[in-house]
Amino acid sequence: MNDFYDNDSNCNQSNSAHITVQTYEVIPISTKLGIIEWLDNTRPLKEFIEANYAQAKHDIISQAKPTTKSTSNTIMYAELFISLTKAQVQDEFNKIQSVTPSDLLRRAYYKMTNSYEGFDTLRRQFITSFAVLCTSHYILSIGDRHQSNSDLKLNNFLHPSNLKEALGQMEKVVDGDQTQNKRTQILMQYKSNRCHKLTVDE
Structure with a gap:
């Protein structure tokens, strides 16, 4: 390069x-x-x-719901893909982004x-x-x-x-x-x- x-x-x-x-x-x-x-x-x-980040912002991030433990990331992502709709994913992303300076x-x-x-x-x-x-x-x-x-x-x-x-x-x-x-x-x-x-x- x-x-x-x-x-x-x-x-x-x-x-x-x-x-x-x-x-x-x-x-x-x-x-x-x-x-x-x-x-x-x-x-x-x-x-x-x-x-x-201010401490308050760290608190918001740390309070996010942990993902369910599974044997592999592949299974975890598959479970999320099946259980969540596109609108739910977008709403959660926008919620996190809204509190990110x-x-x-x-x-x-x-x-x-x-x-x-x-x-x-x-x-x-x-x-x-x-x-x-x-x-x-x-x-x-x-x-x-x-x-x-x-x-x-x-x-x-x-x-x-x-x-x-x-x-x-x-x-x-x-x-x-x-x-x-x-x-x-x-x-x-x-x-x-x-x-x-x-x-x-x-």
Whole structure:
């Protein structure tokens, strides 16, 4: 990916930041288990956002009804799929979203800087990093994209933790039309939220 960005003149203009993808190693222990390389000064994006919840908001989330214990996630999801209607799912999602502040990410960046100029710089770096992350995932057809799989450094670069899985993922989607369909599907599946949108727009 870095070679791809290096060879694109639009990514290396003198008046723009150098675009690069930073990853961390996953050391395999078995086919299902691995150790993730330690990265200093990083924090998962999900934790970074959640740290700015007020206690009242944490209480609302923690009071959500726990799912019924089952032998596997597959069975649990099947039970939910059968028992809930689309309207019920939408209502519950909207209820949770309504109590989620839209400026959590912005609050976090305000805490990291002592000036508006500094905040603007951090915001711009995040937007660039987030765009590079999504673009890289789209090109490599990686689907396991969520906030826990992206680490935030103090210099605000996002580390896509699962780019190391790229080759295995690409082997699954190299046949004709399946490639485009898979990429389109994955591109739409990034688990973004209101926090990202409002931070970019404002």
